Amino acid sequence: MKLSTRGRYGLMAMYQLALEFSDEPISLKYIAEKQGLSENYLEQLFSNLKRDGLIQSVRGAQGGYILSRLPSDITVGEVLRSLEGTLAPADCVMHDFDCSKEENCVTKLVLVKIKNSIDSVVDSITLRDMVEETLNN
Amino acid sequence: MKLSTRGRYGLMAMYQLALEFSDEPISLKYIAEKQGLSENYLEQLFSNLKRDGLIQSVRGAQGGYILSRLPSDITVGEVLRSLEGTLAPADCVMHDFDCSKEENCVTKLVLVKIKNSIDSVVDSITLRDMVEETLNN
DNA sequence: TTGAAAGCCGACTGAAGTGGTTGGGATTAA
DNA sequence: TTAATCCCAACCACTTCAGTCGGCTTTCAA
Numbered sequence: 001m002k003l004s005t006r007g008r009y010g011l012m013a014m015y016q017l018a019l020e021f022s023d024e025p026i027s028l029k030y031i032a033e034k035q036g037l038s039e040n041y042l043e044q045l046f047s048n049l050k051r052d053g054l055i056q057s058v059r060g061a062q063g064g065y066i067l068s069r070l071p072s073d074i075t076v077g078e079v080l081r082s083l084e085g086t087l088a089p090a091d092c093v094m095h096d097f098d099c100s101k102e103e104n105c106v107t108k109l110v111l112v113k114i115k116n117s118i119d120s121v122v123d124s125i126t127l128r129d130m131v132e133e134t135l136n137n
Numbered sequence: 138m139k140l141s142t143r144g145r146y147g148l149m150a151m152y153q154l155a156l157e158f159s160d161e162p163i164s165l166k167y168i169a170e171k172q173g174l175s176e177n178y179l180e181q182l183f184s185n186l187k188r189d190g191l192i193q194s195v196r197g198a199q200g201g202y203i204l205s206r207l208p209s210d211i212t213v214g215e216v217l218r219s220l221e222g223t224l225a226p227a228d229c230v231m232h233d234f235d236c237s238k239e240e241n242c243v244t245k246l247v248l249v250k251i252k253n254s255i256d257s258v259v260d261s262i263t264l265r266d267m268v269e270e271t272l273n274n
Numbered sequence: 275t276t277g278a279a280a281g282c283c284g285a286c287t288g289a290a291g292t293g294g295t296t297g298g299g300a301t302t303a304a
Numbered sequence: 305t306t307a308a309t310c311c312c313a314a315c316c317a318c319t320t321c322a323g324t325c326g327g328c329t330t331t332c333a334a
Contacts (some may be wrong), residue, residue, distance in 0.1 A: 003226040011244050041323050060331025061279040089140040106267045107148050121254045130243045197302025198308040
């Protein structure tokens with residue numbers, strides 16, 4: 001029931017982008033150093049985030065990445081789902097899943113409750129919230 | 138962010154024990170058949186559940202397992218933690234973990250919120266709740 | 275104009291985790 | 305005494321994880 005490093009690292013990186021949000025792109029190298037992560041690995045994660053429209057890239061020297069939207073308009077849930085896939089605790093809780101033993105599966109009801117609870121938390125926190133939480137300390 | 142089969146299968150098995158709760162032990166073979174699970178695999182899971190005092194075993198022919206407490210007194214959280222370990226979405230959220238970058242880690246605040254949310258859901262559902270949910274359908 | 279800085283992309287890899295299986299005990303009711 | 309049952313440890317194939325590596329392409333700045 002662990003979040004993989006993809007989700008965690010990606011969130012740390014997105015937080016950094018939010019923290020230094022401006023019209024200037026920020027390089028992967030900088031983010032990796034700032035957060036103590038592998039630049040090459042982060043690259044893979046950013047490809048997901050870009051594909052899902054959460055960040056934009058600027059190629060060439062002095063290039064880097066920028067958030068596609070305001071930090072207040074990007075939720076932790078969007079970031080995690082982009083990197084981890086659905087946050088359902090089991091496949092049978094996903095929309096398009098056809099569970100053969102649909103009836104009689106009380107366990108599924110429990111799993112759905114867990115999923116909803118996770119969703120409601122991560123969708124209620126934005127990158128801006130995270131930034132503000134830093135500033136308050 | 139998935140629950141492994143350990144947690145899911147174990148919960149299904151415990152549900153079966155709750156459903157047929159009496160003073161007679163129920164054999165692993167029966168549970169495995171009833172829920173469509175591997176008997177040998179379930180065995181491993183039951184060793185955890187027994188170690189953690191959630192079930193008691195009766196050896197020998199006509200033996201099997203019984204819940205150690207009333208279904209209404211065993212929560213889904215206890216079952217899942219016995220099988221999966223802590224339900225924290227990352228190691229840094231566990232009690233005894235010493236995170237080197239303790240400060241400056243906003244991500245951890247988010248992870249803690251996720252953990253608390255999961256805990257409160259699974260600790261609020263008992264095996265009896267699951268049984269009742271079946272009977273209502 | 276040319277080199278360095280950056281993003282882009284696909285292949286590869288060692289280590290760990292998952293989801294079991296197998297075999298051989300020890301106990302006990304019938 | 306035998307079959308049913310729990311107990312235990314080892315093994316295994318497969319997948320996922322957490323990166324690394326090498327070689328592109330694009331673009332700014334000197």
